[in-house]
Amino acid sequence: MPLSVEGEAATGGKPPLTRAEAIAIVVDCLGAAGIGDAQEDARLLLRAATGLTRLELALAPRAPLSKEEAGALSHYAARRAAREPVSRILGERGFWTLDLAVARDVLDPRPDTETLVETALACVADRRDAPLSILDLGAGSGAIVCALLSELPAARAVAVDLSEQACRATGANLARCGLSDRASVLRGRWAEALQARFDLIVSNPPYVRSGDIAELEPEVRLHDPALALDGGADGFDCYREIIGDAPRLLADDAVSIFEVGFDQAAGVAELLRTKGFEIERVARDIGGHERVVAARFSPPRP
Ligand SMILES: C[S@@+](CC[C@H](N)C(=O)[O-])C[C@H]1O[C@@H](n2cnc3c(N)ncnc32)[C@H](O)[C@@H]1O
Structure with missing residues (x-):
């Protein structure tokens, strides 16, 4: 130009x-x-x-x-x-109250994801100063885990991602925000390697239908990694896997909170119910779409 x-x-x-x-x-x-x-x-x-x-x-x-x-x-x-996003050109983006680094081959965190942070904080509003344990599945840039730790001063977190670049980005952003001493970053497939129980499980997993990826805007299609986008044929593969495994990871009174695609809230809520969860709240993003589903495990009594 x-x-x-x-x-x-x-x-x-x-x-x-x-x-x-x-x-x-x-x-x-x-x-x-x-x-x-x-x-x-x-x-x-x-x-x-x-x-x-x-x-x-x-x-x-x-x-x-x-x-x-x-x-x-x-x-x-x-x-x-x-069609490279401004945040990638600048190498950083504001998320919640933080300035995060945006790394190559790692999902650029979106403002919609702040709805998940807001919902998580609302769900633990009466335990803000408690030593909560948080699990972030699919941490990416670390946006969610950084935002939550910045608001919950006694909380500790485990952040998991399958992508090596994402694990590095999460570690770098935790350090950038001065939060490294309260978090561990693990490379792995969802919670496969974990035995612990958590008070708060948060996840913004890949949820785009495989067949829809080619139709995404170039800013997303060309710059966000496929591993962060592709949710399988119907977009629900990762929810099925995470929710199916979640009960063994939940401490008493734990809450699980998921970001969902703009048309997936009902489907994810149904999936949660069939696995013994009760829906606690469904939150809308700034565009008015149902974007976050929060649930507590409540299996039927024998
Ligand atoms: C939509 S991105 C969310 C990133 C970040 N949490 C955020 O909200 O900006 C989904 C993340 O899940 C990770 N992921 C995909 N499949 C995974 C798996 N099987 N196990 C762990 N992480 C996975 C991707 O690498 C990606 O970082």
């Missing part, structure tokens, strides 16, 4: 672009690549290229871009136009 650069004015060319002009060019360029509502993306990329805070940019939109800044912005804009 061509951006005028500093120095052209001195050689009789056009004057250097101002920050506001550069943002307008990037918005056009991203719009032409099929990215709607690109204002926020363009601002974030310009801030990354210049190191400016939101306030500094707002106060001086007509300041000129240096040659280096224009070069960096041009590079970022080209990557975004190729």
Whole structure:
């Protein structure tokens, strides 16, 4: 993407672009690549290229871009136009109250997943200072486990993922958030290797139907790993596996909380009921979709 650069004015060319002009060019360029509502993306990329805070940019939109800044912005804009998500270009994303690193080959955590964090905290509201034990199955970047540990000061956690890159990312984000001393990260298939019992089991497993993956937006299809997306033919494979094994992992009064696809809440709730759970709450995401199912194990009395 061509951006005028500093120095052209001195050689009789056009004057250097101002920050506001550069943002307008990037918005056009991203719009032409099929990215709607690109204002926020363009601002974030310009801030990354210049190191400016939101306030500094707002106060001086007509300041000129240096040659280096224009070069960096041009590079970022080209990557975004190729449908790489802004969080991957910047290498970080805000999640809950935390700034997390976003790693290659690891799912970029989504704002919807904050609904799971909110629901989990609501389910243990009367035990916020208790030494709760948490199990996060499919930890990915570690977004959920980091957010929960940051809110539950006496809790400890085990985070499991099958992907080596995800385990590394979880470890790195726990360290980044100063939470490593209260968590262990294990590489493995769900809870297969675990014998302990937990007060809170949380999971945002892969839940996209295999046949739907090719239809996902390029930002997801090309940048999130298939292992984090593919939930099998009907999207429920991982829920069946995790829920089938969950009862042996539950401490007294434990709660299990799952993120689900926008049309899967009823199916996951039914699966939980058939395995002896009672549904405690179903929570909606900011888009109004039923996104999280929380349940307690309550097998029928003999
Ligand atoms: C949808 S991502 C969720 C990541 C993170 N918890 C989040 O909410 O952003 C699902 C995660 O499950 C992991 N996963 C997939 N199959 C697994 C398995 N059999 N055992 C353990 N983890 C698995 C993937 O590597 C991926 O990190």
